[in-house]
Amino acid sequence: MKITQISVFLENRKGRLSQVCSMLGQAGINIRALTIAETESFGVLRMVVDKPSEAADLFRKNGITANQTAVVAAEVPDKPGGLAEVLKTLSDSDVNVEYMYGFVEKHSENALLVFRFDNPELAARILRENGLKVIDEKGIQGL
């Protein structure tokens, strides 16, 4: 129940993010969720797109450093304490969240979040066992 995240290495330069996004746009690839982690001199753009393998090919062809990582997308109740509950479940099971971010759109009544875990298989199973809905690749395309 993992999905693919595409990460791109970006230098902190003017217009760089816009170039990468328009490259995806021209190729008809839609960004579903996105976050940027930055340091003083470089950043890492992480995103979930509707066509991950096409996006990876596109970046490779254009000489952009990118990789694919397995992440887990799960529905989290959109109410106060909703996320806290999910995180507690994970930490009780000794699962560590490397980072997380939200989808652009809401999924049904719940918020849809992307989690990066050390062990995505285990984490997805724990989430499901605790009654949370984990979205697969097909589910992403159907958004």
Place this chain on the structure above:
Amino acid sequence: MIWNESIETMSLEDLKNIQSDHLTQLCRYVYENCPAYKQKFDAHSISLSDINSIDDIVKLPFTTKMDMRDNYPFGLFSRPRTDLVEIHVSSGTTGNPTLVGYTRDDISLWSEVMARTLCCAGAEPDDTVQIAYGYGLFTGGLGFHYGALEMGLTIIPTSSGQTKRQLKIMQDFKPRILCCTPSYCLYMAEEAKELGIDPRSASWYIGIFGAEPWSEAMRGEIEAAWNMLATDVYGLSEIIGPGVSQECTYKEGLHIYSDVFYPEIIDPETGQAVAEGEDGELVVTTLTKQGIPLIRYRTRDIVSMTTEPCKCGRTSPRVSKIKGRTDDMIVVRGINVFPSQIEHVLLGIEGTQPHYQIVIDRAAHKLDQVEIMVEVDEKIFSDEIKQMSALSAKIKKEIEAVLSIGVKVHLVEPKTIERSMGKSKRVVDKRSL
């Protein structure tokens, strides 16, 4: 004053006779005492009877940095280790460093040429000298120390760094002479201003600057900042350390002590001598050294030379400031840096492709800054910032360990480093030398 007037003002004819005698003796000496040289002579079918005058030097093969590395540690020495009283080591390009060693007589020679150097710059026997070159394996500090001791100056061996203390010592003891790298001298001027000290009121009247290339513009800046005379010193550890040549107060080229360090200027491609005054590679033969004498050592420094007499009365030829290098070595804060050293480190870090660039800048603080740009490819890229930061820190740590100077590491996108003819440009030197 001229330290060794009889030698330093000798007629060119007498000088040539001395050089011829020395060369004949030197060839016999290395042939009999250094198996590596014996082999080199035999391989070039050189018989000792072929060498009768200094003009015969062109028959002899060159010695290169590679010879020093191949024969590391003691293979190029003509004396056993037990005869050496001091050894110095400089960082090597890859693998072995360069080792040099001195017998007691070699130290006397070093003291002599450094006393000549100090006098050439204008030192007087009553002077106090602040030696802010590094003491240690680097030859700068101790070379000046021996010369000043020979001259009987009062030495303040501050070594490099600790700028505040350098300035306090200058104010308290009023040395007239400062020896350090030119960039450090400018750096100290900035520090002085910040501490509320007017550099123009400093006691330093003469500066002897070297160990890195510097320009006439930088000389102007130093002289204006400190109200001092800024002179250039040249040397390399393979030959002796500092004390191969030095500018006199007329600042019209560096007097090379050709009675002991015989200079030739050659075309680095053909190995043939260039016409007087033309640019070429400086090649030096140590005519009288004992521990590790070198024959026709290729310095890889590009200079020009003139034998015209100088207004100061010294008859030794004068060599220009360094105009360039025949290899890609760069000198940063007195440290030799070879791009291959950085390549080596990057290759050693698993998966790292050696697409890198070294950017050297002499920014506002006047000390050279080294930045290493490393292209990030898929193999080393991670979506986790902590991994990327750890990689950057690892590269920095390993490069600093090899170079012994602080560097900044920048991870950059692929193909951002300028390539010419498919080959990346390894070094961008933004310093105005």
